[in-house]
Amino acid sequence: MCGIAGFSLSPRSGLDRTLVAQALLAGIAERGADAVGYAHRGPGRIVAVRKQRGGASELLDQVSLPAEATQALVHVRDYTKGHPRIEANNHPVRHGSVVGIHNGIIVNDEELIVFHDIRRHEPEMTVDSEVIFALAERARGRTRRALEQLYGSMATAWLDEERDELIIARGIGRPLWIGTGEDVLLFASTRQSLELAERYARVRLDKHELPVGTIVGALDGRVVAEEKFSPDLSFEEEPLPAVRAPRERETCLARLAVLAAPAAA
Secondary structure (H helix, E strand, C coil): CCEEEEEEECCCCCCCHHHHHHHHHHHHHHHCCCEEEEEEECCCCCCEEEEEECCHHHCHHHCCCCCCCCEEEEEEECCCCCCCCCHHHCCCEEECCEEEEEEEEECCHHHHHHHCCCCCCCCCCCCCCHHHHHHHHHHHHHHHHHHCCCCEEEEEEEEECCCCCEEEEECCCCCCEEEEECCEEEEECCHHHHHHHHHHHCCCCEEEECCCCEEEEEECCEEEEEEECCCCCCCCCCCCCCCCCHHHHHHHHHHHHHHHHHHHC
16 A cells, blocks of 8 residues: 655646645555655746655655646555566656556556567566556557556656646556645545644635546546546455554644644744
């Protein structure tokens, strides 16, 4: 189990980009402590990535997004495949022009890599999530067919340096929530993460759980496309605990209150 979150904002939005990312990170901190990372981009298409081993508490203070950032991805990792000592296995994961995050497990990743003759972005990578972003890079406008090839559990999001939109998708076995407001769209693994962002960023959101088999394209803080796909419902997985790193949440929430104090003054 991992935690994912992120945002799409209009350039007009006055929200503090760093504070929003910090609040989302604190909200998902309890979902994994093997690695943590975030990515962002502004009006241009180049995606900046920062990640490291350890939990969210080790990165929270160092999160920094420029005021012009309009899209962000945030991730905490509880790894299943692809050891976190190899940095490329940790999220956000890059494959070519695509940078993405994933919560879940893809069982047929090696089979798809061979079938599609996919070359790993870095030779030492073994993380199963890469196949999502490899297929997304190849599919571009045919994302539904790409995701329907996957067998496993999935909540995911990615940025493509060849496209403007933030893509968010939910398969089976993993939660994913979206919150929308004026010039803002946030997403996270849990409703509580969105509520935390509301509190600290002082924004009101209409929140709903993304239905299974849904792909959303977001740009400038709003949904610009929505598509349905048919995940393989035969996949079964042992139930996972909702909390993997409770001390990470406690530490991050305490620190977030301190970090947000100047903005609230």
